[in-house]
Amino acid sequence: MKVLIVDDEILVRMGLKSIIPWEEKGYTLLGDAKNGAEAIEIFNETEPDILLTDISMPFMDGLELIRILKSRRPSLKVIILSNYDDFKYAQKGIQLGVNAYILKHEISAEKVLEALESLAGPFHSERPLPVNDKKNEGFHANLYRLFKDNLTEREREGILAALSGKLQGPPFAVISMLLNFAEPEAENGI
Known part of the structure; x- marks a missing residue:
């Protein structure tokens, strides 16, 4: 899933970019914006699945940003x-x-990942088979997600785009099968 960070505080943006192992956890960090206007530009170019946004920002507050982006893409997930701390x-x-x-003041890698995984759904949190090569863990997680049956076409295209550069090099094959285990129909006379 593709994520966009929007916050006017540079330390918050830098912190979020650095404390989360985005690729390793199966997310694509599209970038960060310092205000709503910048966020809309990035949104139009990249179509994120998840928006992490501050509420209080100059030019346009986070609530107005959410209102605009959700009107363009109702399926957008927002944190x-x-x-x-006001109701x-x-x-x-x-x-x-x-x-x-x-x-x-409660931001931690664990809290952010917990929120992200609650939005990504059960297919995202399922881990692929263990891999010894740490640098390819995000690759394997994305490849595993690609073949889950509850992905939308847009999600499949996003994963394929994220994997496209990594599928080059030595020969590489991906096989996808749909197995139907329905009971065979009884033939007449047998």
Whole structure:
């Protein structure tokens, strides 16, 4: 799944980019934006699946950004990052279809990954068979996700795009089969 970070605080953006092993966990970090206008530009070019956004930002607050982006893509998943431990912000977020709310003073890799995995669904959190090569772990996780039957066509295309550069090199084959284990029909007279 593709993720976009939006926060006016550079330290928050840098921290989120560095504390999460994005590729290893099967996510593609599309980038970060310092305000809503920048986020809309990146959104239009990259079509993220998940938005991590601050509420209080210059030019356009996070709630307005969510409203605009959700009107363009209702399936967009949203995690709010905020300094405000105030129910009114959470309530507005719920009305806009926000999926998770994390207080900035509680941000940790575990909390962010927990929120991301709750949005990505069960197919994303299932781990592929163990791999000894750590640098290819994200590759194997994406390859495993590719063949789960509950992916949308857009999700499949995103995974294929993420894997395309890594499928070059020595000969590489991907085999996909649909097995039907239905009972065979009884033939007449046998």
